[in-house]
Amino acid sequence: MRSPTVQRVLGRTLAGYLKLVHRTSRIVHQDPLIRDFAVPNKPVIVALWHGQHLMVPLVRPPEMPFAVLLARHADAEVNAIAISRLGLGTVRASGAHRSKDVRRKGGAAGFLEMLSALGEGISMALTADVPRGPAKQAGRGIILLAQHSGRPILPLAYASSRRLDVSSWDSASVNLPFSRAAIVCGEPILVPKDSSDMAIEALRRRLTASLDAATAKAYAIVDGTTQAN
Known part of the structure; x- marks a missing residue:
């Protein structure tokens, strides 16, 4: 386990790296839904899918307060420090496929904390797929969060032309500096309380399909196989 000092150093380094990626990359497509829908309908x-959530602090409208859901385990502390240095709050919890695992992983407390944040006007960013898989399959938790909060879900994908693909359970990609970048949204999803x-x-x-489509479009734009519009 890393010491708190090492975690702080790594967190600051990660935040600095993410800023470098953002500052040296050219956004060739930024979905108008980010401003046309998210801002007037906040929170x-x-x-997002796993592997894309760390770029959210750098593409959000500055007038929108955000918090990010992160896991409770020690390895996620580095991400939490980086997210905090980028100006966002954090909620610490972990998803689970089996209901008996939710309490052990802090899922119930995290769910209530997210509801509280949304009630205070703070938007939430979270990965729809649950560690450790299946990757790119939305879980029920995010749908239930929208149902109980009454807030809309905005599917979002971020892709960069220069990236390092990682052999991991979520097939994540590390965004690299000096890239073309694209931010693509799916249509907002509303979940009625009586669902x-x-x-x-x-x-x-529907959320799974929307995130898959947004991700495919984002990569097609930055890889030059389709035009941004």
């Missing part, structure tokens, strides 16, 4: 729940289990499952599948 919102921004949904049945069947409706929640349908919305979970």
Whole structure:
């Protein structure tokens, strides 16, 4: 386990690196929904796939306060320090596939903390897929958060032309400096408070498909296989 001093150094380094990536990259496409929908309808729940959430602090509208959901384990402390230095709050909890694991991982407390943040006007950014897989499959938690909070989900994908693909459970990519970057949103998703289990499952599948489509479009834009519009 890393010492707190090492974690702080690594967190500051990560924050500095993310700023470098942002400052040296040219955003060739920024979805108008970020400003046209997210700003007037704040707070919102921004949904991403794993491996893209660390860029959120650098692309959010400055007038929108945000918090990011991060895991409770020690390795996530570096990310929490970096996120804090980039001006966002954090909620610490972990998702789980089995209900009996939720309490052990702090999921219930994290869910209530996210509800509280949304109630205070703070938008939440969180990954829709649950560690450790299956990757790129939205879990029910984010749908339930939208149901109980009454706030819309905005699917979002970030891609860069220069990147390092990592062999990990989530097939994440490390964004590299001096890239072309694209930010693509899917259509906002509203979850009625009286949604049945069947409706929640349908919305979970819809979110999965929306994030897949946004991700594919973002990569197609930065890789030059489709034009930004």
